[in-house]
Amino acid sequence: MSVAEAPEERAAAEPESEAWQPKIVAFCCNWCSYAGADLAGTSRLHYPATVRVVRVPCSGRVNPRFVIRAFQRGADGVLVAGCHPGDCHYSTGNYYARRRFLLARRLLEYMGIDPERFWVKWISGSEGPKFAEVIREMSAAISALGPNRKAREEE
Amino acid sequence: MKVLDLAQDCVPGFAAEVSRLSGTNVESCYACGKCSAGCPLSSAMDYQPHQILRMVQLGLRDEVLSARAIWLCASCITCTVRCPREVKLAQVMDALRSLSRRTGAVPGDRKVVAFYRSFLDFVRGGGRLHELGMTLAYKLRSGDLLGDIDLGLKMMLRGKLKPLPARIKGRSDVAGIFRRVREAEGQQAEDRKPQVQELKGRQAKHREGAAE
C-alpha cells in the first residue's frame, strides 16, 4: 500500500463512524516483553491498535503509582508485562513486581476500579505471538467492561 | 530367541499402569542390574529382576505377566533399598503378581500360586491362617503330596502344628473384606475384559512361539 491511497482511506474511516475502542497502557520491560512486542511486529502479527507501550527497564521499575495515575487519566486498561519469573534480566526484579501487583489489585478494588482492568503477564523476548494474543484478549475483555469512567478525574 | 517387534509386541500404557499400581516410576530404571545382583532368588528366575523391569518399560505385558520370576520374588525388598534410581521394585513385583492374577494370565509358577491360594482360602475361612490346613490344602492343589511329610510329622510331635483352625468372631468381617476387595478388583477386571481376551490370545501365540 502506498501513501498515495491515503486520502480515500481517511475518508472511509471517519472518527465518529468508528465504535468506541478501549485505550490500554502497557508497561513493558525492555529485556523481555518489549522485545516480545517487537517480535510480534517483525513477525507481522496483527492485534488491535488499542495498546500504547511504555518502555521500562524492568517490571520491577513499575511503581503502582503509575498504574493508578493511568486509571485516573482515563486509561481503560493497564498491562504490566515482564520477564518470566526466574528469567529476570536483573535476576529478582519481576519477583518484587509480582508481589507488588497482587497488592495493587486489592488497592484498585478498594478504589472501586474493577481489578479486571489491570493485567500482569509474563512475556519473554521470544513470545511475539503471546504478546499479540494477550493484547487481543485484553482488548476484548476491556471492551466488554466498557469505558473506565469511575477513576477519571474531572478535567 | 523371539525377535522383539517394538511396534507389535509392546502394549502402550502398560508401563504407566504398572507405575500407577506400584506407586513407583518404572521409567526411572536405567538397567544397572544392582537389583538382580542383590536378589537372593535371581539365579532361579527365568528373567532377571532388571529384565522384568525392562519388559514392563517396553510393555511386553503378556510375557512379563506369565513370567516365573514375579512369583519367585520373596519380597525381601533388598532391590528397593539399594536401587540408585529409587525404583521400588518389590512393589512392582507385587503389582505384577496382582495384575497377573486379575487378568487371568497363565501363572509362571503353579506351586507358588497354589500356595498363595491355599493360604488365602484359610484366612478367608477362619480369619486367621491355619498352617496345617493350609499346607494340606496346598499339597492337594499342587500335587506335591509326599514332600515334607517327615518334616510335618516332626513338627506335629513338637506341637508346632495346631490341629484345629482358629475361628475368630470377626471372621465374617474378614470374609467381607475378601468379598469387597474381589468385587472392587472384579470391577476393574470388567473394565479390562477385552484386554484380557486379547491377552489370552497373545499368550497362546507367545507359547506357540516359545514351543517352536
Place this chain on the structure above:
Amino acid sequence: MPRVGVFICWCGSNIAGTVDIARVVEAVAEMPQVVHVEDNKYTCSEPGQASIRKAVSDHRLDRVVVAACSPRMHENTFRKTIAAAGLNPYLLEVANLREQCSWVHEDKEAATVKAIDLVRMAVAKVCRHVPLFTSQSPVTKRAVVIGGGIAGIQAALDIADAGHEVVLVERTPSLGGHMAQLDKTFPTLDCSACILTPKMVEVAQHPKITIYAYSEVEKVDGYVGNFTVTIRRKARSVDETRCTGCGVCMTRCPSNVPNEFDVGLGKRKAIYVPFPQAVPNKATIDREHCIYYQRGRCRICERVCEAKAIVFDQPDELIEVQAGAIVAATGYAQFDHSVYGEYGYGQYPDVITGLEFERLVCASGPTEGKIKRPSDGRIPETVVFIKCVGSRDENKGVSYCSRTCCMYTAKHAILTREKIPGSRVYIFYMDVRTAGKGYEEFYRRATEEYGARYVRGRVSRIYPKGGRLVVVGEDTILGRKAVVEADMVVLAAAMVPQPDAGAIARTLGVSYDQDGFLTEAHPKLRPVETNTAGVFLAGACQGPKDIPDTVAQASAAASKAAALLCREALETEAMIASVDESRCSGCLWCEAVCPYKAITAKTITERVRGKNVSRTVAEVNKSLCHGCGACTVACRDGAMNLLGFTNQQILAEVEAVCL
C-alpha cells in the same frame, strides 16, 4: 522551554504504508514544545542522519525525537548522531512506529492515531530528559587466583604472562592440589608429577606471581575492577623467609600423623612438608598433632633447625589485597563412600578409593609404587574396580556423572596389569564414557592389550570372607549374577564440591547449583564468567572435569580476566539510580531490594538552623548499579530515581497517552 525536533521515518513503505505520515507531521507540528518536524524516507540512512545534524544546528534544537523503528534497533545510532551535532547523546527519545505500530496494525486510521500518540509520548518524555554522563571507574591491574591446584596454577601463569600481577592463594601448605597426588595421567600415561612440578616451579619463580600458601580468602569487598580481598595467612609456626626446606626437623620430629597427601595411607610428622616437590618448600607445624602444642614439652625441631626458622608463637596474619579480577579455582572433593552399607560403610581396609589407589601405585607413595593391600601388605592377585560409586545414584549419592572415572579406572586397570604379573582385573560398569581425544582408544587398550575384564552391571554387595572380599554383582548382558572373590576393591568415587563450596560462593558473591558447584553465567555462551562481574571460574569448582578440560577452562578464565585487566578503566552505565539526599530518610529499603549490592548507607552532615546535624542516607555505587530501578519503587520518600526513566518521565508518557 525545550526546543524539540521530531524526525519521522517512512522506513520506505514499512511505516508509511500503514501510517499516514502527512497527518502525523501535521499533528506533531501542533505540539507546543516542537519547534521542528520533518519526515524522511530512511532516517537511519546517512542523508537521514545528516538532516538531523543540520536541523539541530539550524533550529538550535536541544531535544530530539526520532519516530522510526524500535529503539532496540537504532537508539545508539541516533545517540551518536545527535552527539555528533553537539548534543548530549541522552537527550534523544525514539518512538517505535514500526515494530509496535505499522507492522502490527492494518487499519490505517487506527495506526495513524496510535502513531501520533506514540510521538506525543516521546515528546513528553524527551522534554524531561537531562544530559546524562557515564563515569569511569579505574581497574586495579592485579588478579587474585583462589586455589593452587592445576586450575589455579594455569590461570595464574596465563594472567601473569599477560603482564598482570597475580596473587595465588592456596589453603594447604603447598601448591599442587589433587593433580600432585596422581601417579600417571590418561590417556598418555605420562607421570603427573613430571608435568606438574615444572609448572609449580614456574609459578614460584614468576616475577609477577605472589604465592600465599597455607592461606585462605576470608572476605571479598568491592566490585569489578576494584576488589579488596582479605586473606588469612595461617600460622605455619615456621618463618618462611628463614626456612630452607632442608627437612632435618621432619627427620627428628617424634610424632607421627596420618598423611593427608597419601589419603591417610602413609604417615607424616607433626612438622612437615606435604611432599618432596612442594612449592613453597617450607615446613609447617600441624599444631593439633605437635607434642609441644599439646603437652607443652618437646621443641626438638626448634633445636635441630639451623636456620632458626621455628616460631612457636607465630600468629595468623590478615592481609588485604587490591585486585581487579578474581579467579575461583577451588577444586573438588572426593565422595565419601562410607554411606554405602552394602560396600561396608568404609570399614573394610581393602576397599579403597581411586585416589587412594593413585597413592598406592605412585613411586613416591607410601608403598614406593608397589600395589599392596592396606590390611596386610599382601600383593593382591584379583582386583575389582567398581565405577559410578556415588555418581548417578539419587538414592545415596549424586545424580550426575563424574566424567573422569571411566578413564582413570581404565588407567588403574592398565597399571594393575602392568605392575602385578598374572593379576586378574574386573571392572563393574554401567556405561563406558570416553568422550575425549584418544580416550576410546585408551579404554580399548585396557581391554584388548591388558586384558581387563569389563562386566556390565552394578555391584549390589561386598562382604569379607576368609581375608578376601566377595563382590556380588550382575552381568546384565548375560542376565546372570556375577560373583568374584577379590583381594582388593577400588571404588571410583564421585567428584563432589568442596565441603565448604557454599561458603566460598557466599564470600565471592556468586551462585552455586543444587549440587554445590559454582555456577557459570551462561552454560554455553559464558562458561567461565559468573553473574558477579569480575569473578571467573576455573576447573572442578564449576563441575567434574579431567585435567585437559580443567587446563582449557583455566586458560579461558585467565584470558577473560586478562582482558578485563588490560582496560585502564571501566565505563559505568549512564541510566542508573540516583538519590535525592534532601528527601532520603535513610530507611534503606532500597538496599534490601538491590540485586547488585550497589546501595549502601552513608552519613552526611548538614547545617540545620545553624547546627551541624549528621544523618544516614542511601548512596548508589555507580559501578555496581545496573539501572533496574527496583530501588525507586521501594523508596518511601520518592528520593530514589532512575536516570533516563524517572518517575516524572514515565508519568509524563502516561499522561500523554491518556489525553
Place this chain on the structure above:
Amino acid sequence: MRTYAYYPGCSLEGTAKEYDRSLRAVAPLLGIHLAELHDWSCCGSSAAHATSHHLGLALAARNLNLAVPRSGQPADLLVPCAMCYNRLRVTARELAADPGLRADVETEIGAPFAGGPVKTRALPEVLWKDVGPEAISQAVVHPLDGLKIACYYGCLLVRPMEATGWDDAEDPKSLDDIVAATGAEPVVWSHKVECCGGGLSISRRELVGKLVADILTAAQDAGADAIVTACPMCHANLDTRQGLAAAAAGRPLAVPVLYITQLLGLACGLPERKLSLRSHLTSVGPLLAKIRDLKNQAQAAGEGGS
C-alpha cells in the same frame, strides 16, 4: 510395667508357638505388660499383599483399627513377627499418604480407618529402645559369657528404611546390643540381612535350602554357637531346612536357632520348659550343655577367686 497392645500373628499360634510362650514368659521380667488384641485376624502378609495390594492393606487395616481404644491414646502395638510388623507399618504409611486409597480400603473393611495414630513397634525395637540394654543386663541372672551368637535380622525388620527406620538396613545393631546385654558375644558376620527365602519355604523348598545353606555356613564360619532371630518365618526356614541346607552346602550343618526371647529367658534364669526350647527341630541340646559348662567354669573361677 509398661503396657503394650499385643498382636501375636498367625504363626505364633502354630509353628512359632515357642516364640509366643517365651515372649509371654520373659516380658514381665523386662517390665513389659502384654494386652493381646481382641479377635485379631491375619495381617495380610505374604499371600495377601503379594497378590492383591488392596487385600493386603484391608486385612492389616482391620487389625490396626482393633488397636484403637474407645477413649484415650492407643498403646504402642507390639508385634513379634517381622512380617506382620512390616505389613502393619507399611499399611499405616500408605493409607496416611494416599487419601483415595484410604477411602477404597475403608469401603473394603466396611468401616472408617481409625488406626492411623497406632504406633506399630517391632519386638527388637522395643527391647532395644524402650527397655534398653542397661535394664536387660540388670534382669540377667545367668550371664551367657563365652557364648557366641550370630544375630540374624532377615529382611522385614529393617527394610524398607522409610517404613521401619529404627535400625540400619545394611548393618543393623539392635539384636547385637541386646545379645551383648546377656553377656553373650554377638559375632561379626556377613549374612545378618540376607534373605532366607521367606514365604517360598513350602512351595520352593529347594531354593530356600540354598539360601539357608549360605546363612548357616556364614554363621558357622563366624564361630557362632547359635543363631538368634526375631522372625517366625526366618526361624522356620533356618531351623527346619537344615537338612536341605546341608545337602546344598555339601557339609554337615547343625546350628541351633533361637528366638531372641528364648535367649533372654535363659539369661534371665527362666526354666527351659517355659521357653519350650525342645520344640525346635535342630537340637539345642549341645548349646544348653555348653551354657551349663560355661556357667560351671565361671562358678569354679569365682570360688577359686574367693
